[in-house]
Amino acid sequence: MKYILTLLLLWSIGSKAQTELKFDHALIDCEDKWVAFPMNKDSTYNFGFIYLDKMAGLTLNVEGTFKIDAKGNYEAKKIINSSVKHRIPPTKVLAALIPLTKFSELQIKEIPDWLHFYKTSDTDVNRIFRLGFVYNQWDLAEKALINLEKVKAINPKYNGLSFEFAFAYNVLKQYDKAAKVLKEAIVENPKDCLLYKELVYAQLNVKLTDAEETYRDADKNCSDNAYKSEMAHNIAYHYYLLKNKQKFNYWGEEVTKYSKPEDQFSQKLKLMRAEMDKL
Structure with missing residues (x-):
């Protein structure tokens, strides 16, 4: 628990570039969304997909990092051959929604292939209770x-x-x-x-x-x-x-x-x- 809090706080500090990314979304409001966190000290942005795990609760699937070049293009460095997931505790850290127009540059799909393992019907009582x-x-x-x-x-x-x-x-x-x-x-x-x-x-x-x-x-x-x-x-x-x-x-x-x-x-x-x- 302390680790993820520290991780989220680290993502929330550092210099901020002028981009279309607006870091004004509470993580609790980002279910089923691709999000980016504020710039790190090395000018990269951590990004990932937030979803609801019926057992673990709100969860972040960390996809990797990306940089924004002088032309505004997103250059991704993705995590390969492994899965990094973190349960998200209540936090004041804010994230930005990644624009749909940038998905191809980041090599991501609007709906990740793996999401069906966790996604259930909106009428599923277990999901609603969670x-x-x-x-x-x-x-x-x-x-x-x-x-x-x-x-x-x-x-x-x-x-x-x-x-x-x-x-x-x-x-x-x-x-x-x-x-x-x-x-x-x-x-x-x-x-x-x-x-x-x-x-x-x-x-x-x-x-x-x-x-x-x-x-x-x-x-x-x-x-x-x-x-x-x-x-x-x-x-x-x-x-x-x-x-x-x-x-x-x-x-x-x-x-x-x-x-x-x-x-x-x-x-x-x-x-x-x-x-x-x-x-």
Whole structure:
């Protein structure tokens, strides 16, 4: 993950030539497009094709590099006899769409021959769900919901659908909707720790005591200590903000119960305790 982030950032720096390339497209909007990244220090441009892998998510197939000569021609140096693919995490890096008129110079087809291995029908429920998932990853909740609604119309019991709906609702601060979806999902999946965690997040923004009750249910049914630690930390943090020392200490003990001293929530708790001790 760190490698691809570094790679994308490196492509986004360097001097910029005056070309018809406009580096103003978010990668999430470039599915099934040939894209180029800003000029490298050696005056080359990295380029490739962005597509959706149903398992890996948004993916870049790196084709190679090209230079632009004095006459504006594209001179390609392509990767030969190998395939270089990178999953694209959420990033602010922008790319340019390669003009159709330059495809012949780069020796590429508008639709790569290999794409059919990954491309499925736009009505394929797995593809639609993956799009919703990816949009949620990129904090584009409204676009995520459009796709999730399509999945719901096809298969309302699709695995993971309830969580993705709730995640999108929470991003949009529609906490009551998130809580409703999650409560229904927990009835069917009472041991799913992720559902409890997301429900606690929603309820902390509506009614603190409801979040506490959800935590207690999770404590009985959920076996993942890391999730329990995170939920307890989030509740403790709210009491920290309220300067309620008694409640903060209680939930701090819950954090300690399920985390190791070196864990991030233990470390955050330590800092909060130092501040609370001053009260």
